[in-house]
Amino acid sequence: MDxxxxxxxxxxxxxxxxxxxxxxxxxxxxxxVVLGEVVCSKRQPFFQTLLPEVVDLLGAAGKDVVLTTLALxxxxxxxxxxxxxxxxxxxxxxxxxxxxSHVPEGTPFSVGPLVNVYNEGTLGWLAEKGARxxxxxxxxxxDSITHLAAAGRDLGVAIEVWGYGRLPLAISARCYHARLHxxxxxxxxxxxxxxxxxxxxxxxxxxxxxAMNGVQTLSAAHANAARMVDDLVxxxxxxxxxxxxxxxxxxxxxxxxxxxxxxxxxxxxxxxxPDLPYADGYLRGEAGAxx
Amino acid sequence: MELVCPAGTPASLRxxxxxxxxxxxxxxxxxxxxxxxxxxNFSRExxxxxxxxxxxxxxxxxxxxxxxxxxGGQDLWHRAVADAERAGADAVILADIGLxxxxxxxxxxxxLHLSVQAAAANPDAIGLYVREFxxxxxxxxxxxxxxxxxxxxxxxxxETEVFVFGGLCVMAEGRCSLSSYATGRSxxxxxxxxxxxxxxxxxxxxxxxxRLGGFLIQRSxxxxxxxxxxxxxxxxxxxxxxxxxxxxxxxxxxxxxxxAALLPDLAAAGVTAxxxxxxxxxxxxxxxxVRSFRAAVDALEAGRPIPEGTLARFAExxxxxxxxxxxxxx
Numbered sequence: 001m002d003x004x005x006x007x008x009x010x011x012x013x014x015x016x017x018x019x020x021x022x023x024x025x026x027x028x029x030x031x032x033v034v035l036g037e038v039v040c041s042k043r044q045p046f047f048q049t050l051l052p053e054v055v056d057l058l059g060a061a062g063k064d065v066v067l068t069t070l071a072l073x074x075x076x077x078x079x080x081x082x083x084x085x086x087x088x089x090x091x092x093x094x095x096x097x098x099x100x101s102h103v104p105e106g107t108p109f110s111v112g113p114l115v116n117v118y119n120e121g122t123l124g125w126l127a128e129k130g131a132r133x134x135x136x137x138x139x140x141x142x143d144s145i146t147h148l149a150a151a152g153r154d155l156g157v158a159i160e161v162w163g164y165g166r167l168p169l170a171i172s173a174r175c176y177h178a179r180l181h182x183x184x185x186x187x188x189x190x191x192x193x194x195x196x197x198x199x200x201x202x203x204x205x206x207x208x209x210x211a212m213n214g215v216q217t218l219s220a221a222h223a224n225a226a227r228m229v230d231d232l233v234x235x236x237x238x239x240x241x242x243x244x245x246x247x248x249x250x251x252x253x254x255x256x257x258x259x260x261x262x263x264x265x266x267x268x269x270x271x272x273x274p275d276l277p278y279a280d281g282y283l284r285g286e287a288g289a290x291x
Numbered sequence: 292m293e294l295v296c297p298a299g300t301p302a303s304l305r306x307x308x309x310x311x312x313x314x315x316x317x318x319x320x321x322x323x324x325x326x327x328x329x330x331x332n333f334s335r336e337x338x339x340x341x342x343x344x345x346x347x348x349x350x351x352x353x354x355x356x357x358x359x360x361x362x363g364g365q366d367l368w369h370r371a372v373a374d375a376e377r378a379g380a381d382a383v384i385l386a387d388i389g390l391x392x393x394x395x396x397x398x399x400x401x402x403l404h405l406s407v408q409a410a411a412a413n414p415d416a417i418g419l420y421v422r423e424f425x426x427x428x429x430x431x432x433x434x435x436x437x438x439x440x441x442x443x444x445x446x447x448x449x450e451t452e453v454f455v456f457g458g459l460c461v462m463a464e465g466r467c468s469l470s471s472y473a474t475g476r477s478x479x480x481x482x483x484x485x486x487x488x489x490x491x492x493x494x495x496x497x498x499x500x501x502r503l504g505g506f507l508i509q510r511s512x513x514x515x516x517x518x519x520x521x522x523x524x525x526x527x528x529x530x531x532x533x534x535x536x537x538x539x540x541x542x543x544x545x546x547x548x549x550x551a552a553l554l555p556d557l558a559a560a561g562v563t564a565x566x567x568x569x570x571x572x573x574x575x576x577x578x579x580x581v582r583s584f585r586a587a588v589d590a591l592e593a594g595r596p597i598p599e600g601t602l603a604r605f606a607e608x609x610x611x612x613x614x615x616x617x618x619x620x621x
Contacts, residue, residue: 072463074412074439082415097388098416116465116479118359121389139468139477140362147362169469170462170523172542173434174621180529180537185621194532201527201541203507205495210469212529212541217462219472281475287504288472 001232001260002239003253004032004135004160006113007068009039009168009243010213011193017047020244021054025061027250029257032064032239034093036085038071038114040175040214041078042188055090066091069099071114072171072215093135100129108132113162113241114171118144120151127155135160135241138167138223141285142231149236158238163225164252165243166198166211166218167279167288176212185215196246208277209289221279221289226269228283229259248274292558292565294588295353295452296581299331299570304341304352306578311585314351316384317341317570318482323371324355325386325408326570327482339378351381357406358482359387359465369393376401384430385409386465391424404428407454408465408478414446421449428452430566432464433548437556437616444561453557455550456580457568459614461523461543469522473504485521518545546610551584553616554591 005024008017024030035054037044058065069082073096083102085092094100095112103109110133117123117134126134134157136148145161152159177199178188192199198211200220208220225232225240232240240260242253255272258264264272281290296312298304307315318324320332333341342352354375360368368387372394375383383401385391386408394403407430411417420426428450431440444451460467464478471477474489491502494513501509501520508525511517518524524545528538548568550557557565565588567580587597614620 071466072412072434073415074434079413079415096416098411098413098419101415101419114466116359116387118387118479119362119365119389121360121365121393122387123389125388125392137468139471139480141480144362151362167468167472169472170467172462173615174461174543176541178621180531180541184619191532199529199531201529204510204526204528204538205507207506209506209527210472217467217469217542282471285475287475288468289504289506 001229001237002031003029003163003256003260004034004239004241005030005253006135006165006241006243007034007036007038009166009216009218010196010198011040011043011046011190012196012246013193014047014050016196016246018050018054020249021058023250025057025063027253029253030063032066033058034066034068034112036068038068038095038112039171039216040192041070041075041081042190044081064091066093066110068093068112069095071095071168072173073098074173103130106130110134113137114168117148120147123148123151123157124155127157131157133158133160133238135162138162138282139288140282142283143285145232145237145283146235152238153236159236160239160241161225161232161237161283162223163240163242163256165222165245166220167223167282168216168218169210169288170217172215172217175215176217177214180212188214219279219289221277221291223282223288224273224278224280224291225283226255226259226273227266227280229266231283233260292554292588292591293563294581294584295564295566297457297567297570297572297577298341299326299328299572300574301333301337301341303570303574303577305344306574307581308345308348308350310578310581312350312581314353314381314564315345316353316355316566318355318357319371319374321367321371322361322481323358323368325357325406325478325482326355327358328487328571331571335374335378338375338380342379346379352379353382353384353404354378354380355384355406356390357384357386357408359479360390361480365389365393369397372398372401382427391420391426395424402427404430404452406430406465407432410434410463410465412463414443417443417447417449421447428563430454433460434463434615437553437560440557440562441560450563451561452564452566453550453562454548454568455554455557455565456584457547457572458521459543459546459548459612467523473506473522475504485519490520521545544610544612546612548614549611550613550616551587551597553613554587554597558591
C-alpha cells in the first residue's frame with residue numbers, strides 16, 4: 001500500500017507552503033502528492049506563482065504529482081481555471097464533478113474524496129470516462145470499501161482511502177470564517193489564514209466537535225486509520241491519503257510508512273502518534289467521530 | 292411556474308393536490324429517499340393509488356430516489372426506479388451518477404429529474420447530466436443567488452426547479468456528512484439528517500438541552516422555544532485568533548427558507564418550477580403552504596401583486612430567511 005499526500009486543505013502563507021513541499025520532496029515514504037487549492041479560489045493567488053517550482057521539485061524527487069480541482073466550482077472564473085488545469089500536462093484529481101466536462105477526450109484522471117462515489121455503478125461509469133484512481137468519500141462504511149476495492153480491481157481503478165487528518169465533512173457557499181467576524185465572503189480579509197489547521201468548533205460544554213476552514217467544515221478530531229491498516233490492506237486498498245497539517249506531519253508520514261512496511265506494529269505506532277483527539281468510526285461502520 | 296409540493300404520506304399527497312399543487316413529490320418507505328423518517332413515505336400500492344388520484348385531478352407525481360445506493364446493495368435502488376415507472380410516476384428524482392446511468396439505460400422513456408442532492412451548481416455540471424443521462428429538469432442547490440440562477444438559465448437548455456419554502460441546508464446538498472459524523476447516519480447513505488433516534492433531550496443546570504449522538508447541539512432557558520436540533524443549526528463556540536470565545540449559531544441560524552417575496556425575480560430568472568420542502572411535515576402544514584403558494588403563483592401569472600405572506604407561523608423558531616438567494620447570506 002502506498003501513501004498519497006492530499007492537498008493542503010487550509011490557507012497557509014506562500015512561504016509556509018513552499019517549505020512544506022520542499023521537505024516533502026526529500027521524504028522517500030511518499031509516492032504521490034496532490035497539489036493545489038481545493039477549498040477556496042480566493043486563496044489561489046497566494047501560491048500560484050510557486051506552483052511550477054514545486055511541481056518540478058516533487059517530479060525530480062520521483063513523486064507522482066497531481067493537481068486538484070476546487071471542491072465547489074461556481075463562478076465562470078473558477079470554471080475557466082478548471083479548464084486550464086487540464087492543459088498543464090499533469091494528472092488532475094477531480095473534486096467537483098463538473099470538472100469532468102473539461103477532461104480532454106482519452107485523458108486519464110483521478111477522482112478525489114469530495115466526489116460522491118458510493119457504489120459500483122458510479123465507479124464503473126467514472127472508469128469508462130477515464131478514471132484510474134478514486135479516493136473514496138470518508139463517510140463510507142467498511143462494507144462499501146470492500147465492495148468498491150473489489151470492483152476497482154476488476155475495472156483497473158486504484159482505490160484510495162482517507163488515512164489521516166481532519167475529515168472534510170461539508171462544503172458551502174457561505175464562508176464561516178467571514179461570518180464569525182461579521183463579514184461577507186467577498187470581504188473576508190482572509191481571516192481563515194489565522195487558523196492554519198482550521199478553527200475548532202466546540203460544543204457549549206467544551207467538547208471539540210467540528211472545525212471551520214472558510215467555506216469548508218471539517219471534523220475537530222483527526223481521522224486516523226492506524227488501527228485499520230491490516231484491514232484496509234486485506235481489502236485491497238491501494239493507498240492511504242494523509243492530509244497535511246502544521247504540526248508533526250513528518251512524524252505521521254514516517255509512522256504510516258513504518259507500519260506499512262512492517263517495521264512497527266499497531267501499538268508502537270499509536271504510542272508514537274502526536275497527542276491529538278482521533279477518530280476512526282467511519283472505517284468501523286460507526287459514527288465518524290468515534291474512536 | 293409549476294408548484295412542486297411535498298407529500299410524506301398518501302393523505303398529505305391528496306391534501307396537496309386539493310390545495311392546488313401542480314406536482315407532488317414523494318418517496319418509498321426505505322433508504323432510497325432522502326426523507327427516510329419513521330412512519331413516512333409510500334408503499335408500492337399506496338404510490339399506485341396516489342398517482343391515479345393525482346392524475347385524475349391533473350397533477351403530476353415525482354418519485355424521489357435520491358440517496359446514494361450502497362455498494363453491494365444497489366438492487367434496492369434499481370427496483371425503486373422500476374417500481375416508480377410501473378406505478379406511472381411522471382418522473383423520478385435521482386442524485387447518484389451510477390443510478391442515473393442505470394435509469395437512462397434500462398428505463399429510456401422514464402423522465403429523469405436531477406435531485407438537489409446532486410448539487411449541480413454550474414453549467415458544466417448541469418450540461419454533463421443533460422448530455423450523459425438525458426436529464427430533463429435540474430433541482431438547483433440552495434447555494435446560488437437569484438442573479439446566478441438567471442445566468443445559469445441562460446447558459447443551459449434544461450428546466451430548473453428551485454426551493455422556495457421550508458427547511459434550508461446551509462451546506463451544498465449531497466456533500467455533507469456532518470450527520471453521519473455525529474450519529475453514523477446521513478442523508479447520502481440512509482436518507483436521514485440528524486435522526487430523531489439519536490436526539491436526547493434533557494435538563495442540565497436548569498437549562499433544557501438537546502444532544503445529537505452525545506454532542507450538545509442546543510442549550511436554552513426552559514421557556515425559550517427549542518427548534519429541532521439539526522446539527523448545522525446548533526449553537527457552538529469558536530475561539531478566534533485573539534483568544535476571544537465567540538458563541539452562537541456559527542453555521543446557520545435556526546431559520547427556514549421563505550422566498551415568497553422573490554417569486555417575481557425567480558420567474559424573471561427563467562425558473563420552471565418552485566419547490567416546497569417538507570415531506571416530514573404534517574398534512575395541515577402542507578395544505579396551508581401549498582394553498583398560499585398557489586395563490587402567489589396565480590397572482591404572479593395574472594399580473595396581480597403577490598398576497599402578503601401568511602406563512603410566518605410555520606417557520607422554524609419563527610425565523611425566516613431568503614438564504615443564498617440574496618448574496619449577503621454568504
